[in-house]
Amino acid sequence: MSVRNLAILAALAAGVVLLAFVPSVTNGYQLSLAINIMSYTVLATAWTLFSGPTRYVSLATVAFFGIGAYTVAVLGEELAWPLVLLIAFVIGFGLSLLVGLSTLRLSGVYFVIFTFGLAELVRQLVTWYEVNVTRTLGRYVFVDITTAQIYWQLLALAVIVLLSGWLIQRSKLGLALRVIGDDEAVARHVGINTTMAKVVLFAFSASFMTLAGAIMAPRWTYIDPAIAFNPVVSFQVLIMALLGGVHRLYGPIFGVIPLVMLFEILLAKFPNHFSILVGIAFLLIVYAIPRGIVGLIEGAQLSLSRKGAKA
Amino acid sequence: MSAPLLSISGLTRRFGGLVAVDGVALEVRPGEIVGLLGPNGSGKTTVLNLISGALKSDAGSIRLRGRPLEKLPAFKIAREGVARTFQLVRVLGSMTCKENVIAGLAFGAKSRWGKEADLAAQELLARVGLAERADVMTSELTYIDQKRLELARALAMQPELLLLDEWLAGLNPTELQVGIELIHSLRAEGRTILMVEHVMDAIRSLCDRCYVMNAGKKIADGTPKDVLADPEVIRAYLGDADA
Helix, strand or coil: CCHHHHHHHHHHHHHHHHHHCHHHHCCHHHHHHHHHHHHHHHHHHHHHHHHHHHCCCCCCHHHHHHHHHHHHHHHCCCCCHHHHHHHHHHHHHHHHHHHHHHHCCCCCHHHHHHHHHHHHHHHHHHHHHHHHHHCCCCEECCCCCCHHHHHHHHHHHHHHHHHHHHHHHHCHHHHHHHHHHHCHHHHHHCCCCHHHHHHHHHHHHHHHHHHHHHHHHHHCCEECHHHHCCHHHHHHHHHHHHHHCCCCCCHHHHHHHHHHHHHHHHHHHCHHHHHHHHHHHHHHHHHHCCCHHHHHHHHHHHHHHHHHHHC | CCCCCEEEEEEEEEECCEEEEEEEEEEECCCCEEEEECCCCCCHHHHHHHHHCCCCCCEEEEEECCEECCCCCHHHHHHHCEEECCCCCCCCCCCEHHHHHHHHHHCCCCCCCCHHHHHHHHHHHHHCCCHHHCCCEHHHCCHHHHHHHHHHHHHHCCCCEEEEECCCCCCCHHHHHHHHHHHHHHHHCCCEEEEECCCHHHHHHHCCEEEEEECCEEEEEECHHHHHHCHHHHHHHHCCCCC
């Protein structure tokens, strides 16, 4: 490992340690904002893990997030917390394998629509089950977990997601996904098992989302399908990732922070016009900065260095 | 005569009512360069697509060293030792030239990765005349350089059989000379090639044998000189003398 890489690694580790102290220096409102940022960081980075290189746009984020939350709502009081998280991860992984195997033959807009439909389907199924079997629509989440603990768990998960993303990028699987994103026919003809590569990564990405949902569940105390499977979450994750930039693993973070702030302000000041304002934000981002903030910065750096070379 | 590397028989593929490939049989022996000719729409590219697994056949058999390929998915056929270039050149647009070649090195039967792949990629780029362009994005390449890169990616897979789909098409006369020489140098390495081609100069100077197709059927085979003199081949290309 070069000196430069070591320095970067040390700086990142120091950053994580600093972030771990956030709960002790913030008030309740600030901490809840930090939790939101952390939760969306996990979701948007996990989304980018799969959708960034392959360019398969998924709107199923909230399906997995909600399944995580429901795992906690059902099992949270029965089992030890680490076991609940493990079960959430396993459920997320299994379900996403199933979904991946049946859908990743689709591409383009068909995949987008399918994933959106999937999230709605899961929501309707859970609603149906609650209404017809348990006969109560909502559930209470009583788990003995503090807000600070939620924050720390999300921070740890964010580190795990970024670390696995970094490892995947350097692996053959990472290259395979980039080849698939560029040209799937070429990918098959250089010997890549495209279905396998896509399904494996989709499953990892989805399991991280499920874990995020499980960790976030105690924040709510009360959940019902409309809260846990709110489709707006899927769209927000998508906008955040696009605003940050999906061609770099760390890109989404640059989208998460400003947008969580923005949504917070919009929700406080214009609660009745929230959806329409989010929609406008979405349009502006896609139209004005298609390569995201990271893309803008890299573009500026490139033109600067070109000017430097000419001078 | 050595056993054939590739042997195809009764190969058939329909698109709706159109029989694009109709009971085609052909053989390629190790070390040969075989041409696949025919007027536009005669089914040549479809034959290549069937061999490489881009399309599935409706009937017939395709064997490489006696092992059946016709039921395998494309990625497994690639790992069996078949590499190809595409009629409309296909390079990976978001990557550098070197990464394109590494994509060919990493996933084959003799997979290479890391430092080893880096070195091999650099060698292959030099082999096709792109040594200076390793870190250039493919989007900045000229047309012939994209074709070179596609060839390097195919060679990276160390294929037993290389399929070239009009690899020389669209090159200007100078580039064409360079291209023909490049394929010549592949022959010197003992590579086995099946090429779809329209450029007659290239066919004459490169191919040991040719197959000619028309309307999905094989209408002639033999040395380039013989098939190009065959009355039926001339009729397929130019129509009847009294037409």
